Amino acid sequence: MKKNKNKNLxxxxxxxxxxxxxxxxxxxxxxLILWSLAIVLPIFQMVSSSFNGNQGRNIMLNTEFAFSLKNFEYLFKETHFLTWVINTILIAVATALVTLLVVSFTGYAYSRFRFKGKKASLMAIMLIQVIPTFVGITAYFTMQSIIESKIPIFSRQVMLVLIYSAGGIASNTFILKGYIDSISPELDEAARIDGCSNMQIYRLIIMPIARPMLSIIALWSFIGPFMDYLISKILLTSPETYTLATGLFTLVNDERNMNQPAFAAGGLLTAIPIVVLFIALQKQLVSGLSSGSVKG
Structure with missing residues (x-):
């Protein structure tokens, strides 16, 4: 046999x-390494500062580490942290539920039905996404003042839920419509042959397959109230009604209440509900994708 002399194989x-x-x-x-360091180092600094008992009112990078829970004790004893947590979770859950309920219907309707004004309304939805939220702060405050004077039971927290939900409905409707468009209409036709109504097709066919996108929409809607500071600061006026972002900001914007390590501890605790929700929704994402691949 001849030996292969080609060394470039x-x-x-x-x-x-x-x-x-x-x-x-x-x-x-x-x-990628530099980007990872830019993300990991601030998180590491936040965690270490939260448990460092040698930190004063300001975070010092060269302070020797001594494990302590004093920053967490300050949060629970000296501030309204638990109240802020409850307020934020209630607003976040209500926002996610309202957004999911409305978006699931609007996304299905825009994807599967033809009606007058469909293209114009879709264009309006796209334009709404371009407008920054803070542009309407004055209008939100004015609307809240008028409604609250007429309907005292209409609280500022309810107004926040409506604002967050309205913004989420506009963007997520367009996203869910595109996702449902990828589902074969033949499934709808087969279900109609079996005698299913439009509502049954929506409930039994479309929603189980669209579960991954609905899970993502729920996660986005839930995270929104945790991250927003500006709108909640304008509408909420007393410390007992603050959300986490608004309440924690009082620990770094006022010299009288300055406590940056406690702010870091609050930020660490704020991340826990979001991480728990993400882990819980991972199973829904996987099961929804598997269900969609079998049904499609």
Whole structure:
């Protein structure tokens, strides 16, 4: 047998990297490492400052670490932290439920039905997404004052839920419509042959397959009230009604109440409900994708 004298043979389907390819790969890894450090280092600093008993009112990077829970004790004893948590969770849950309920119907209607004004309303939804939320702060405050004077039971928390839900409905309707468009209409036709109504098709066919996107919409809607500061600061006027973002900001914007390590501890605790929800929704995402692949 003749020996193969070609030393350039390789087993991989891809050719070996050239010098330019190796430089590009090195730069890509360098950018990813720097980006990871930019994300991880602030989180590490927040966690270490939360449990560091040697920190004063300000976070010092060169302070020797001594494990302590005094910053968490300050949150629960000296502030309305528990009240802020309850307020935020109630607003977040209500926002997620209202957004999911409305978006599931609007996304289905825009995807499967033809009606007058469909294109114009979709264009309006797209334009609404371009307008920044803070532009309507004056209008929100005026509307709240008028409604509250007429209907005393209409609280500022309810107004916040409506504002967050309205913003979420506008953007998520367009997203869910595109997702439902990818579901074959043949499933609807087969269900109608079996005698299913439009509502039964919506409940038994469309929603189980669209569960992954609904889970993402629920997560986005839930996270919104945790992250928003500006609107809640304008509408909520007393510390007992603050959300977490508004309440925690009082620990860093006022010299009389300045406590940056306690602010870091509050930020760490704020992340817990979001992480728990994300872990819980992971199973829904996987099961929804599996269900969609079988039904499709």
């Amino acid at each position: 390789y087993l991989s389907d891809r050719p070996p990297l050239t010098l330019v390819g190796k430089i590009g790969l090195f730069v890509s890894y360098l950018v």
